[in-house]
Amino acid sequence: MTQRQVFPPLTLVATGLVCGRGGIGLTAALSFSVGPGQCLLLRGPNGSGKTTLLLTLANTVAPLAGAFALEGQDPDAGPQLHHCGHRNAIKPRLSVLENLDFWRAVNGATGIATRAALDEVGLGPLADLDAGYLSAGQSRRLALARLLVSHRSLWLLDEPTAALDLDGHALLTRLIDRHLDMGGLAIAATHDPITLPDPARMETLVLGARP
Numbered sequence: 001m002t003q004r005q006v007f008p009p010l011t012l013v014a015t016g017l018v019c020g021r022g023g024i025g026l027t028a029a030l031s032f033s034v035g036p037g038q039c040l041l042l043r044g045p046n047g048s049g050k051t052t053l054l055l056t057l058a059n060t061v062a063p064l065a066g067a068f069a070l071e072g073q074d075p076d077a078g079p080q081l082h083h084c085g086h087r088n089a090i091k092p093r094l095s096v097l098e099n100l101d102f103w104r105a106v107n108g109a110t111g112i113a114t115r116a117a118l119d120e121v122g123l124g125p126l127a128d129l130d131a132g133y134l135s136a137g138q139s140r141r142l143a144l145a146r147l148l149v150s151h152r153s154l155w156l157l158d159e160p161t162a163a164l165d166l167d168g169h170a171l172l173t174r175l176i177d178r179h180l181d182m183g184g185l186a187i188a189a190t191h192d193p194i195t196l197p198d199p200a201r202m203e204t205l206v207l208g209a210r211p
């Protein structure tokens with residue numbers, strides 16, 4: 001249950017959505033909805049279209065058929081989604097803090113302060129290190145920190161646990177759960193288990209093997 005509706009109450013509705021690459025369909029016609037305080041887990045074998053579905057919902061790849069909409073959106077409210085893709089989009093010559101400041105400037109300073117976000121993901125002590133020196137898991141934590149400084153209703157997360165240690169998994173669970181508490185919504189493609197304290201908040205969509 002949503003504890004306090006900080007984000008606008010949006011619902012992502014997909015109807016007969018077929019996603020693909022290069023004109024080749026990867027998914028069946030998908031119909032689903034994700035409302036405030038809900039998380040949809042995307043599962044399925046390699047190549048089944050999880051990343052492609054996320055890219056489609058991020059308006060990066062055009063759907064082959066069907067449609068989706070973020071219902072309840074105020075057209076004047078600016079971007080409502082943040083896509084956390086496979087790559088961490090880190091600039092190696094900038095410090096960890098400068099990387100996050102950059103993204104906060106690009107996305108709009110609507111979330112929490114950059115130092116607070118770094119503390120939250122455990123990177124506070126590394127704020128002044130060149131980001132190119134971060135380990136794989138630390139780089140992933142920096143990508144997660146971008147979610148916190150950006151304050152977007154809809155999180156699209158592609159393999160968010162990649163390279164994270166057990167503490168990182170717990171961190172991710174905590175971040176998603178708090179986001180849902182605030183009435184946000186999340187869609188996460190993952191091969192790892194993600195378990196929220198309230199399982200009723202989470203649904204799973206399994207994509208099939210590629211024909």
Ligand SMILES: Nc1ncnc2c1ncn2[C@@H]1O[C@H](COP(=O)(O)OP(=O)(O)OP(=O)(O)O)[C@@H](O)[C@H]1O
Nearest residue numbers: 021022024026044045046047048049050051052053
């Ligand atoms: N331009 C293209 N033309 C044809 N097929 C493509 C093109 N670009 C990507 N593909 C194929 O589309 C599929 C992409 O799958 P996608 O990355 O969405 O799957 P996934 O479920 O996220 O996989 P994984 O679990 O491995 O991350 C792959 O099989 C890839 O080879």
